Amino acid sequence: MIKAKINNIPVEVEKGVSILDAAKKAQIKIPTLCKHPDLPAGAGCGLCIVRIKGTPKMLRACSTPLEDGMEITTHDPEIVAVRRTVLELILSNHPNDCLQCGRNNNCELQTLVADFGIREESFQKFLPETEKDDSTRTIVLDPQKCIRCGRCVKVCQEMQNVWALSFLERGFCTRISPAGDIKLADSPCIRCGQCSNHCPTGAIVELDETAKVWELLQDQSKYCVVQIAPAVRVAIGEAFGYPIGTNLTRKLYALLRRLGFKAVFDTNFGADVTIMEEGSEFLQRFLHGTGPLPLITSCCPGWVDFMEKFHPDMIDHFSSCKSPHEIVGVLSKTYYAQKKNIDPKNIAVVSIMPCTAKKNEIIRCEEMYASGCQDVDVALTTRELARMIKQAGIDFVNLPDEDPDHMLGDYTGAGVIFGATGGVMEAALRTAYFLLNGKNMDKVELNQIRGLEGVKVAEIAINGKKIRVAVAHGLNHVEYVLNKVREAEKNNEEIPYHFIEVMACLGGCVGGGGQPYGVTDELRIKRASGIYQDDHDAKLRCSHENPFVQQLYKEFLGKPLGEKSEHLLHTHYQSRPVYVK
Amino acid sequence: MTEEKKNMQQEIASLVEKWKDKEGNLIMILHELQNYFGYVPRAAALELSRALQTPLARIYEVITFYNFFKLEPPGKHIISLCLGTACYLKGAPVLLNEIKTLLNIEEGQTTKDGLFQLDVVRCLGCCGLAPVIKIDEKVYGKVQKNQVMGILSEYSEHQKEG
Numbered sequence: 001m002i003k004a005k006i007n008n009i010p011v012e013v014e015k016g017v018s019i020l021d022a023a024k025k026a027q028i029k030i031p032t033l034c035k036h037p038d039l040p041a042g043a044g045c046g047l048c049i050v051r052i053k054g055t056p057k058m059l060r061a062c063s064t065p066l067e068d069g070m071e072i073t074t075h076d077p078e079i080v081a082v083r084r085t086v087l088e089l090i091l092s093n094h095p096n097d098c099l100q101c102g103r104n105n106n107c108e109l110q111t112l113v114a115d116f117g118i119r120e121e122s123f124q125k126f127l128p129e130t131e132k133d134d135s136t137r138t139i140v141l142d143p144q145k146c147i148r149c150g151r152c153v154k155v156c157q158e159m160q161n162v163w164a165l166s167f168l169e170r171g172f173c174t175r176i177s178p179a180g181d182i183k184l185a186d187s188p189c190i191r192c193g194q195c196s197n198h199c200p201t202g203a204i205v206e207l208d209e210t211a212k213v214w215e216l217l218q219d220q221s222k223y224c225v226v227q228i229a230p231a232v233r234v235a236i237g238e239a240f241g242y243p244i245g246t247n248l249t250r251k252l253y254a255l256l257r258r259l260g261f262k263a264v265f266d267t268n269f270g271a272d273v274t275i276m277e278e279g280s281e282f283l284q285r286f287l288h289g290t291g292p293l294p295l296i297t298s299c300c301p302g303w304v305d306f307m308e309k310f311h312p313d314m315i316d317h318f319s320s321c322k323s324p325h326e327i328v329g330v331l332s333k334t335y336y337a338q339k340k341n342i343d344p345k346n347i348a349v350v351s352i353m354p355c356t357a358k359k360n361e362i363i364r365c366e367e368m369y370a371s372g373c374q375d376v377d378v379a380l381t382t383r384e385l386a387r388m389i390k391q392a393g394i395d396f397v398n399l400p401d402e403d404p405d406h407m408l409g410d411y412t413g414a415g416v417i418f419g420a421t422g423g424v425m426e427a428a429l430r431t432a433y434f435l436l437n438g439k440n441m442d443k444v445e446l447n448q449i450r451g452l453e454g455v456k457v458a459e460i461a462i463n464g465k466k467i468r469v470a471v472a473h474g475l476n477h478v479e480y481v482l483n484k485v486r487e488a489e490k491n492n493e494e495i496p497y498h499f500i501e502v503m504a505c506l507g508g509c510v511g512g513g514g515q516p517y518g519v520t521d522e523l524r525i526k527r528a529s530g531i532y533q534d535d536h537d538a539k540l541r542c543s544h545e546n547p548f549v550q551q552l553y554k555e556f557l558g559k560p561l562g563e564k565s566e567h568l569l570h571t572h573y574q575s576r577p578v579y580v581k
Numbered sequence: 582m583t584e585e586k587k588n589m590q591q592e593i594a595s596l597v598e599k600w601k602d603k604e605g606n607l608i609m610i611l612h613e614l615q616n617y618f619g620y621v622p623r624a625a626a627l628e629l630s631r632a633l634q635t636p637l638a639r640i641y642e643v644i645t646f647y648n649f650f651k652l653e654p655p656g657k658h659i660i661s662l663c664l665g666t667a668c669y670l671k672g673a674p675v676l677l678n679e680i681k682t683l684l685n686i687e688e689g690q691t692t693k694d695g696l697f698q699l700d701v702v703r704c705l706g707c708c709g710l711a712p713v714i715k716i717d718e719k720v721y722g723k724v725q726k727n728q729v730m731g732i733l734s735e736y737s738e739h740q741k742e743g
Binding site: 157163164165166167168169170178179314489578 | 623626636637638639640641642645646652739
């Protein structure tokens with residue numbers, strides 16, 4: 001252990017911990033704009049400088065490990081003055097567009113400038129003309145607002161292994177852009193939105209589509225229905241002062257009705273249907289060899305995009321089952337439309353998602369139009385919904401609890417855990433166990449595949465058969481799992497896993513790119529525990545038990561993997577170029 | 582596959598083979614590519630990315646970090662305009678503006694037809710002839726603004742004949 005003093009307060013931390021993190025333990029906040037708890041230190045912004053006794057220079061706290069006996073000063077007039085100058089210099093290359101900015105009131109730079117009480121411009125502004133890039137139709141890159149902290153580049157390259165964004169040129173000309181200054185849509189970008197979630201300013205934000213939804217809600221000819229994804233319910237509260245991880249499912253139902261939606265559904269119902277289809281697909285392959293193993297989950301559109309670009313050799317391993325919100329979308333415009341006798345053309349489906357990639361998924365291929373029109377009309381992120389609530393003047397905190405609309409709204413515990421890493425696998429195994437054994441597991445929780453470990457593996461014995469599974473989240477963890485599969489195939493060895501779950505974002509959807517800002521591991525864990533609590537409290541915890549799912553198959557679909565299911569609930573994948581240009 | 586593309590792939594494969602076990606090989610390969618093509622074509626960078634299993638983003642980070650590497654093909658004729666002290670005092674800035682206006686390009690750029698590339702240099706070692714313009718290997722000394730058009734047209738004429 002390292003013992004030192006920060007502002008005369010004794011601190012004790014493990015070797016290697018930075019001064020920045022050590023100071024937090026002493027309840028001292030050192031400002032930074034480039035260091036993010038998810039990312040290695042980059043020593044980019046220069047705000048975290050501190051003074052160490054006996055050292056003439058001020059050093060950066062983010063990249064200096066605490067050493068034994070250090071005596072550190074984090075705040076004195078001179079240090080604060082230097083930080084102030086750093087901020088003023090950043091402002092000299094940053095527009096004063098705060099009022100119209102996507103990060104207004106939620107911007108790390110704006111907050112610091114306010115905290116430091118900077119009231120005037122000390123340096124002449126220099127703002128080169130730049131062009132916004134909204135080519136992905138999911139996120140918007142505004143280079144003029146970039147402060148070159150490098151978080152998005154680290155996220156894109158190291159956390160996600162996508163390498164769409166890079167630091168080009170140097171010095172004054174340094175900029176964040178895809179290689180060769182092409183548009184993001186022509187780059188390897190998978191639209192996961194993690195860059196937007198880690199950006200300290202408004203340089204990368206989600207494409208705001210709330211106007212589209214307001215318009216649909218105003219349109220008298222439209223029958224607007226809505227669904228919320230599992231991870232949204234435990235994160236939306238952060239925008240309204242709730243403790244992190246508070247589950248607001250039933251308040252959200254009430255809210256969405258107040259916004260004007262005629263029916264309020266739940267993506268968790270779609271998740272239960274996904275399990276019926278994907279679970280059956282798995283068992284078909286596992287028992288009857290109808291397709292290659294391992295089967296790989298495909299509900300994460302960022303992961304689907306990544307696989308199509310970087311691992312097209314895995315296409316045959318992918319579950320053809322659509323993602324839960326697409327399932328609710330297509331069922332709204334077929335099953336629900338028929339039952340309610342509404343022309344599907346007049347139904348508008350809005351999905352509230354923790355994810356920016358879902359904005360692209362809704363148009364990704366022809367199967368997303370299986371109902372005869374676009375199955376999901378608009379996908380909003382959690383952040384966009386929070387803005388809509390505030391615009392609508394609804395006192396969200398004091399809303400009563402309500403229930404969802406039946407048919408496509410009721411869910412089991414298995415449906416809600418889709419929002420956390422390992423959840424899809426856990427839900428699938430609960431139902432696979434039932435289908436193989438004829439009874440439910442005694443203990444449905446599979447703790448081995450919960451939590452934030454990058455790659456989680458488990459072996460589950462069902463009816464004398466052993467099923468080996470792997471769960472990966474954060475795309476930099478995927479390669480390891482896929483290479484194991486490839487190695488075994490090459491050497492003609494037994495496959496290492498029968499079933500693999502991948503989520504593009506760390507922590508799964510609770511850590512999605514469309515979730516409220518400020519994500520850390522602590523936050524991911526708290527949001528996930530909100531989800532697991534919902535599962536724990538559920539009366540029914542296995543997808544096959546959902547009476548509305550049973551009714552759906554009985555009245556409409558027939559059976560899992562049947563003709564109608566294949567037509568409405570399944571899709572295909574194709575190899576795509578990493579670079580279009 | 583075109584002949585050109587095949588040649589490029591072979592060239593890159595042999596470069597990767599040559600440098601694969603050495604540290605810092607990306608920069609060395611880029612040097613060789615630039616010597617071979619006169620610049621680093623995007624197609625070559627993409628092929629190198631595949632062959633070296635290095636993301637294109639990383640390759641471009643290196644290319645754009647160093648002034649030495651070019652992403653655009655060099656012009657057919659390279660105009661080196663001296664802005665060294667002597668040339669500067671003798672009126673080189675006027676010549677620079679004249680060339681920029683006539684060719685409609687900035688420093689370091691190449692004309693749309695690819696005929697001229699305009700580079701600004703510091704001292705060509707013949708200050709007695711200031712202000713000096715060098716086009717390819719030919720040196721023009723004591724150049725006046727009204728001579729620039731004539732000098733450039735020598736090369737445009739060649740182009741037409743050729």
